[in-house]
Amino acid sequence: MDVAPRALAAGTRTVARLLRAPGGIAGLSIAGALVAAAVLAGHLAPGDPLAPVAPPLSPPSRAHLMGTDDLGRDLLAGILHGLRTSLVVAFAVTAVSAPIGIGVGALAGYRRGVVDDALMRVAEMVQVVPRFFLAVVVIALFGPGLDRLVLLLGLTSWPWIARIVRAEVLSLRTRAFVEASRGLGAAPARTLVREVMPHALPPAVVIVSLNAAAVILLEAGLSFLGLGDPARVSLGYLASNAQRFLRVAWWMALFPGAAIALAVLAWNLLGDALNDALEPRSPR
Amino acid sequence: MDGRVRGGLLQAVAPPLRSAVRRLGLVVPTLGALLVLAFALVHLAPGDPIVALAGEHGDPGHYAAMRAKFGLDRPLPERFAVYVGRVLRADLGTSFVHGRPVAAVIAERLPATLLLMLTALAVSTALGVALGTLAARRVARPEDFALRAASLLGSATPVFWLGQLALILLAVGTGLFPVQGMSDARRPAVGVAHLLDVLHHLALPALVLAAGELALTARLVRTGLLQALGADYVRTARAKGLPEGRVVAHALRNALLPVLTVIGARVGALCSGAVLVEAVFAWPGVGRLMLSALLARDHPVVLGIFLLVSLGVLLANLLTDLAYGWLDPRIGRD
Numbered sequence: 001m002d003v004a005p006r007a008l009a010a011g012t013r014t015v016a017r018l019l020r021a022p023g024g025i026a027g028l029s030i031a032g033a034l035v036a037a038a039v040l041a042g043h044l045a046p047g048d049p050l051a052p053v054a055p056p057l058s059p060p061s062r063a064h065l066m067g068t069d070d071l072g073r074d075l076l077a078g079i080l081h082g083l084r085t086s087l088v089v090a091f092a093v094t095a096v097s098a099p100i101g102i103g104v105g106a107l108a109g110y111r112r113g114v115v116d117d118a119l120m121r122v123a124e125m126v127q128v129v130p131r132f133f134l135a136v137v138v139i140a141l142f143g144p145g146l147d148r149l150v151l152l153l154g155l156t157s158w159p160w161i162a163r164i165v166r167a168e169v170l171s172l173r174t175r176a177f178v179e180a181s182r183g184l185g186a187a188p189a190r191t192l193v194r195e196v197m198p199h200a201l202p203p204a205v206v207i208v209s210l211n212a213a214a215v216i217l218l219e220a221g222l223s224f225l226g227l228g229d230p231a232r233v234s235l236g237y238l239a240s241n242a243q244r245f246l247r248v249a250w251w252m253a254l255f256p257g258a259a260i261a262l263a264v265l266a267w268n269l270l271g272d273a274l275n276d277a278l279e280p281r282s283p284r
Numbered sequence: 285m286d287g288r289v290r291g292g293l294l295q296a297v298a299p300p301l302r303s304a305v306r307r308l309g310l311v312v313p314t315l316g317a318l319l320v321l322a323f324a325l326v327h328l329a330p331g332d333p334i335v336a337l338a339g340e341h342g343d344p345g346h347y348a349a350m351r352a353k354f355g356l357d358r359p360l361p362e363r364f365a366v367y368v369g370r371v372l373r374a375d376l377g378t379s380f381v382h383g384r385p386v387a388a389v390i391a392e393r394l395p396a397t398l399l400l401m402l403t404a405l406a407v408s409t410a411l412g413v414a415l416g417t418l419a420a421r422r423v424a425r426p427e428d429f430a431l432r433a434a435s436l437l438g439s440a441t442p443v444f445w446l447g448q449l450a451l452i453l454l455a456v457g458t459g460l461f462p463v464q465g466m467s468d469a470r471r472p473a474v475g476v477a478h479l480l481d482v483l484h485h486l487a488l489p490a491l492v493l494a495a496g497e498l499a500l501t502a503r504l505v506r507t508g509l510l511q512a513l514g515a516d517y518v519r520t521a522r523a524k525g526l527p528e529g530r531v532v533a534h535a536l537r538n539a540l541l542p543v544l545t546v547i548g549a550r551v552g553a554l555c556s557g558a559v560l561v562e563a564v565f566a567w568p569g570v571g572r573l574m575l576s577a578l579l580a581r582d583h584p585v586v587l588g589i590f591l592l593v594s595l596g597v598l599l600a601n602l603l604t605d606l607a608y609g610w611l612d613p614r615i616g617r618d
């Protein structure tokens with residue numbers, strides 16, 4: 001069987017199992033709804049989310065479902081656009097970290113020896129760097145911006161992916177079908193890409209999903225401290241705005257935080273359910 | 285026989301030592317890499333410190349003199365060596381705002397943060413072990429499902445949101461807990477009254493900080509205990525007729541190993557959580573110091589806190605590795 005159809009078949013089986021678990025269904029549907037809301041933010045809440053539209057500090061009403069903030073800005077519009085920022089960061093960080101993690105993990109697991117040792121040492125070193133504080137330093141020195149945030153979180157997120165891929169590759173490389181491919185004279189790169197990787201990638205998706213959840217939380221925390229991109233609305237910024245109005249405007253604190261929690265929950269549920277779908281017998 | 289015993293003894297002692305050496309072999313390069321990183325970031329950052337100090341339209345001769353005064357005319361490797369030497373002597377530079385050594389400014393705020401973090405760590409570990417054990421003993425019953433749902437929610441909840449909700453529900457509305465700070469400035473107290481006042485202020489922030497860790501610990505204990513309860517030695521213990529409580533206690537010792545590693549791995553998360561909790565509750569610790577330093581562009585303080593947290597995470601990892609090696613002799617033998 002060719003790589004693509006085989007990966008597709010494995011993927012279909014996994015998705016089918018995912019859809020039989022309540023956590024998987026919940027994760028997929030929340031994540032889907034949030035992605036749709038973020039993509040359609042411009043249509044659902046047209047105009048500038050930072051422009052005042054109603055009296056300041058209006059409680060939730062039919063016109064403004066989540067109320068308005070201290071400057072009379074619609075909170076729902078802010079949350080939809082903030083969700084977009086959160087998800088853009090999460091996807092961009094994944095786009096940076098996944099190729100590095102998969103590449104490093106595959107190389108380390110397949111080559112073993114000195115290459116493996118060196119790469120895993122580097123991975124361990126990156127893992128102990130406190131990402132949150134490194135981000136604070138970078139933003140303090142270079143000014144805020146999504147580009148540096150994405151780069152920084154991407155360049156510090158890959159070791160977790162690399163370790164999982166490496167472990168999978170290590171256990172796969174001695175399996176009969178992989179040895180058969182080698183025995184038939186396939187080049188190492190061909191064996192790795194066509195035989196090993198299709199089986200090593202699904203577990204990496206679990207980590208990618210859990211890392212997306214962690215990145216959403218990190219970005220929210222940083223923008224809560226006022227380190228977000230000032231040109232974009234972010235959920236953490238909205239939440240920090242609420243801090244001065246806890247006494248008078250509970251809605252300003254309730255909704256942005258709930259949106260963050262929902263997004264993190266979706267990706268956590270997805271990761272957990274995917275893990276169960278891949279290893280049905282692992283204790284949960 | 286003699287040889288075998290000695291070999292056995294050696295084996296019993298060697299693994300932790302070996303892994304300690306391996307660990308130390310990792311700590312030094314990591315520390316070096318962190319210093320290179322900090323140094324490189326400062327030097328790559330936009331803005332010339334001399335222009336910032338001497339003003340924009342100064343005399344070139346004055347600039348050169350200033351550069352020489354601060355050693356900025358020296359080659360980069362030499363400046364890096366000077367920087368490393370200073371950091372190793374705990375000299376983190378001078379705070380622009382406070383005009384005092386950064387290390388002293390941070391040390392002043394450290395007790396408040398340590399009080400917050402250690403309380404949260406103790407609460408989350410104790411409660412997490414208790415709840416995880418409960419869930420494992422009542423697996424697939426309502427308690428277990430409730431705990432799993434709560435721990436999923438707990439690990440998804442941003443710590444600052446939980447803090448804000450706690451403030452709205454328990455402090456602002458009802459006045460059960462103070463809204464901010466570490467003690468009541470309007471009614472300064474001494475002795476036991478002061479201690480109670482601090483504890484009253486500590487309760488909400490510490491519980492909020494503990495919540496996220498609690499979720500994780502409970503989940504780990506549950507998984508670890510379920511695994512341990514399925515092991516052969518547990519079946520043997522049960523077959524011998526050991527009371528169930530003793531059997532669980534037996535299994536718990538093995539189930540706690542992952543919790544220990546996670547404490548080491550979570551120190552970084554606990555630190556960032558502490559910063560956010562301090563921001564929400566105006567807790568006068570290192571996190572608040574970092575925030576004010578960020579606003580005032582007091583870069584030496586921000587960098588100093590970064591290095592301190594990095595060192596803390598590194599040491600916590602080293603310590604948990606060592607403890608792990610002692611508790612589980614199977615580790616580090618390969």
